[in-house]
Amino acid sequence: MCGMLLGMHDxxxxxxxxxxxxxxxSVDATQAWKNELQWSKASSQQRYELTTQLHSDGRLYAQNLLDPDLDKRSRIKSEFYTYQGLLELKRENGGRLPSGNALMPEISAESLKAGGSCLPGVDCPSASPQxxxxxxxxxxxxxxxIEQFMKSFEAPGGKWLYFTGFAGCRNQLRLNYTAHFAGEQAFDHARKKLQPFEMDWVANTEGSAEEKASLCRRYxxxxxxxxGTMYVENAYLPSPRGTSTRKTGRGLDRRESDLPPPYELMRWVGDTxxxxxxxxxxxxxxxxxxPLDGNSTxxxxxxxxxxxxxxxSFAEPAQR
Structure with missing residues (x-):
């Protein structure tokens, strides 16, 4: 167990x-598309307002869990998650860790049920990779x-706080999305006849209970x-659930759909x-x-x- 991750508490x-x-x-976008004689123009206005809570154990760790060096990040994460798993097992087994050849018998029945012979998140959803x-x-x-490894997390000199999402957090979503697409397209590729079309996307939602529950775990x-520098992993913006209405010479098609944020926006928010x-x-x-509509075909x-x-902003929540 080389390269142990060091941490601190006083x-x-x-x-x-x-x-x-x-x-x-906020987004204000326009886009033109052309493929031989086919063409379209699109415009879109979007707004994403997101608030969610994260928590930390308050311990100061010596290395950045989100180190920009991806190889180093992978090692740090692996060691940290091993440490978390050891704490989990220790809590479930009367404050001590199983060891040696008697490892599996010494783990409690509850631990075995949760993590003994299944894949985490598949056939035993309570089991964790940690x-x-x-x-x-x-x-x-x-x-x-093992004891030395665990003690290393309490060594002095750390400066990094780790924050993660947690189930049942308080959060809010407010998502507004409008987009209009119009042009001519050869819907019948065999005949290659151009037909005019229009498509409108509309969403105005505060998110479903499932989306809010998922948001609690995202960050x-x-x-x-x-x-005072902050590092964020995989910045996330949800695709609002809305209505897509498409009008062509063949009629009107209206359906509920997830309306995707632009790819370039997601990359920019993540980088920022x-x-x-x-x-x-x-x-x-x-x-x-x-493509603004996400259709690259x-x-x-x-x-x-x-x-x-x-x-x-990333700050202490306002007192209620």
């Missing part, structure tokens, strides 16, 4: 922390090595307490938040070369721009 157990992440994103990593570590290392954030201050705002004009050339604005 004698007493650290106090858990809670923070609130707020994101506001638990499986911990069991593997216990099988491959001596009790002394992982680390905070450098020395510099991957390393930044805990609060701020930024504006940009993005070149749109991927029509091929051809897509050319457009999106004026985008992002504001964010």
């Amino acid at each position: 004698g007493a157990s650290p106090a858990p922390l809670q923070r609130q992440l707020k994101l506001n994103v 638990r499986f990593s911990a069991i593997a570590a216990l099988q491959d290392n001596t009790p002394a090595q 992982t954030i680390t905070l450098d307490t020395g510099s 938040l991957s390393k930044n201050r805990p609060s701020g705002s930024q504006e940009a004009v993005l070149k749109l070369t991927q 029509v091929l051809g050339l897509f050319d457009g721009t999106a004026k985008v604005r992002l504001s964010w």
Whole structure:
């Protein structure tokens, strides 16, 4: 178990922390499409307002769980999740860890049921990858090595707080989306006859209970307490559930659909938040070369721009 991840707490157990992440994103986009004689023009206005809570164990760790070096990040995460799994097993087994050849019999019946002979999230949804990593570590290392590994997380000198989502968090979503597409397309490819079409997308939603429950688990954030720098992993914007209405010479097609944010917007938000201050705002004009409607099967050339604005904050939740 090489390269142990070091952490810190100052004698007493650290106090858990809670923070609130707020994101506001606005989009004003236009795009043209051309494929031989086929063509269309599109415009879209979108707004995403997202608030969710994350919590931390309050411990200061020595390395960044979201280190920009992906190989290093993978190692740090692996060690951290092993440590979490060991704590989980210890809590479930009377404050001690199973060890040696008697590892499996010493794990409680509850632990075995949750993580003994199944795949996490598949045939035993209560089992966690952390638990499986911990069991593997216990099988491959001596009790002394395991104890040293766990103690290393309490060594002084850390500066990183780790924040993760949690089930049942308080959150809010407000999503507004309009888009209009119009042009001519050869819907009958055999005859190659152009037909005019129009399509409108509309969504105005505060999210379903399922979407809000999913949002609680979406974000992982680390905070450098020395510099105040925030790192965000895989910034997420939901696709609002709305209505798609398409009109062609063959009639009107109306259906419920998930309306995707532009690919370039998602990439820009992710890049902006991957390393930044805990609060701020930024504006940009993005070149749109991927289809606004998400349909790449029509091929051809897509050319457009999106004026985008992002504001964010990551701070203690307001007292109620």
